[in-house]
Amino acid sequence: xxxxxxxxxxxxxxxxxxxxxxxxxxxxxxxxxxxxxxxxxxxxxxxxxxxxxxxxxxxxxxxxxxxxxxxxxxxxxxxxxxxxxxxxxxxxxxxxxxxxxxxxxxxxxxxxxxxxxxxxxxxxxxxxxxxxxxxxxxxxxxxxxxxxxxxxxxxxxxxxxxxxxxxxxxxxxxxxxxxxxxxxxxxxxxxxxxxxxxxxxxxxxxxxxxxxxxxxxx
Amino acid sequence: xxxxxxxxxxxxxxxxxxxxxxxxxxxxxxxxxxxxxxxxxxxxxxxxxxxxxxxxxxxxxxxxxxxxxxxxxxxxxxxxxxxxxxxxxxxxxxxxxxxxxxxxxxxxxxxxxxxxxxxxxxxxxxxxxxxxxxxxxxxxxxxxxxxxxxxxxxxxxxxxxxxxxxxxxxxxxxxxxxxxxxxxxxxxxxxxxxxxxxxxxxxxxxxxxxxxxxxxxx
Numbered sequence: 001x002x003x004x005x006x007x008x009x010x011x012x013x014x015x016x017x018x019x020x021x022x023x024x025x026x027x028x029x030x031x032x033x034x035x036x037x038x039x040x041x042x043x044x045x046x047x048x049x050x051x052x053x054x055x056x057x058x059x060x061x062x063x064x065x066x067x068x069x070x071x072x073x074x075x076x077x078x079x080x081x082x083x084x085x086x087x088x089x090x091x092x093x094x095x096x097x098x099x100x101x102x103x104x105x106x107x108x109x110x111x112x113x114x115x116x117x118x119x120x121x122x123x124x125x126x127x128x129x130x131x132x133x134x135x136x137x138x139x140x141x142x143x144x145x146x147x148x149x150x151x152x153x154x155x156x157x158x159x160x161x162x163x164x165x166x167x168x169x170x171x172x173x174x175x176x177x178x179x180x181x182x183x184x185x186x187x188x189x190x191x192x193x194x195x196x197x198x199x200x201x202x203x204x205x206x207x208x209x210x211x212x213x214x215x216x217x218x
Numbered sequence: 219x220x221x222x223x224x225x226x227x228x229x230x231x232x233x234x235x236x237x238x239x240x241x242x243x244x245x246x247x248x249x250x251x252x253x254x255x256x257x258x259x260x261x262x263x264x265x266x267x268x269x270x271x272x273x274x275x276x277x278x279x280x281x282x283x284x285x286x287x288x289x290x291x292x293x294x295x296x297x298x299x300x301x302x303x304x305x306x307x308x309x310x311x312x313x314x315x316x317x318x319x320x321x322x323x324x325x326x327x328x329x330x331x332x333x334x335x336x337x338x339x340x341x342x343x344x345x346x347x348x349x350x351x352x353x354x355x356x357x358x359x360x361x362x363x364x365x366x367x368x369x370x371x372x373x374x375x376x377x378x379x380x381x382x383x384x385x386x387x388x389x390x391x392x393x394x395x396x397x398x399x400x401x402x403x404x405x406x407x408x409x410x411x412x413x414x415x416x417x418x419x420x421x422x423x424x425x426x427x428x429x430x431x432x433x434x435x436x
Binding site: 017056057082083084085086087088091094095119120127128130132134135138141 | 222230272275300301303304305308309312313337338345349351352353356357360
């Protein structure tokens with residue numbers, strides 16, 4: 001199964017590509033913006049394709065040949081303004097969804113943001129970011145794609161813990177509201193073909209369950 | 219029929235409230251953000267209600283008592299950044315839609331932007347604005363509301379001409395791509411109960427047809 005990782009050069013993306021590459025079942029294909037990023041992945045024996053989320057749906061589709069599933073973990077990041085948040089995190093994400101639909105690629109895993117579904121819980125200073133994620137998620141839910149929307153808690157660069165808590169409603173949430181990026185990547189690998197996660201969206205933080213166990217309870 | 223005009227203090231909104239107020243069939247209710255704007259409308263004998271598009275859906279609903287139709291013509295304007303475009307033009311608009319659905323107000327007229335439906339035609343420097351309008355429109359089309367989406371050409375402050383051209387696909391568009399704001403307001407009055415416009419979206423510019431005639435051809 002060929003998995004296109006959009007945002008492969010990001011922090012979650014880097015973990016995810018490595019973990020997919022270690023499996024028997026999955027072959028990662030890195031979707032990256034710069035030639036030097038293509039070279040970086042190819043040096044590690046990983047296929048990489050050039051693509052730009054600010055280009056057209058037609059152009060984005062050119063990077064989707066022979067792809068079976070897509071993970072969207074791209075983002076404009078904290079160093080650019082809300083212009084880029086609108087054009088990458090929202091419009092870029094939706095263009096990837098439209099391209100996937102056109103290419104008949106059904107499986108789509110979205111890395112969203114903790115509580116992006118609940119306006120009242122958006123932090124004041126990051127409201128535009130949460131709004132962008134919220135509407136990208138909404139668009140995905142209204143699409144014909146077989147989606148899973150993963151909303152991780154505050155991301156940390158600690159090594160994987162391997163235990164998580166999934167919540168579909170805030171009242172069930174467990175402290176601490178953090179999760180290592182490596183655990184998010186591991187969870188995504190486990191999500192890809194787990195049919196309990198099809199058409200589901202959930203928050204995920206570090207918790208007390210094995211990843212498989214938590215996913216199977218969805 | 220009580221028509222809530224969201225963005226009543228704006229340039230199209232001001233025309234629209236006046237024109238609605240001149241009719242027998244419609245009573246405008248101005249939805250405005252500031253106390254002094256409420257006073258301004260009340261001085262003219264027009265009902266006005268305080269509301270804030272950055273507040274919650276619950277709060278917005280409080281301004282919707284006894285309302286039969288909503289016209290959304292609010293916008294953060296060109297003097298604020300994309301943060302406000304995201305939170306007013308997109309999220310604010312969607313909150314009004316959600317409030318309308320909750321209040322069982324079915325009729326919703328959206329003032330969108332020329333060609334907001336066609337990414338390739340978004341001007342480079344205003345892309346985030348067009349994206350915000352695009353996704354607000356998309357959300358409206360996916361809602362259960364009885365919408366009409368009006369995408370006016372470049373807005374001018376000239377007096378009304380009274381002749382328009384409506385186009386649902388760019389190839390049919392007519393030069394010049396401008397339209398006086400007063401004509402947009404007049405068109406909205408004519409749209410409100412015209413069932414040819416239900417669940418429709420179109421660009422509108424100055425053209426060669428009477429407004430009623432153009433609408434009836436939809």
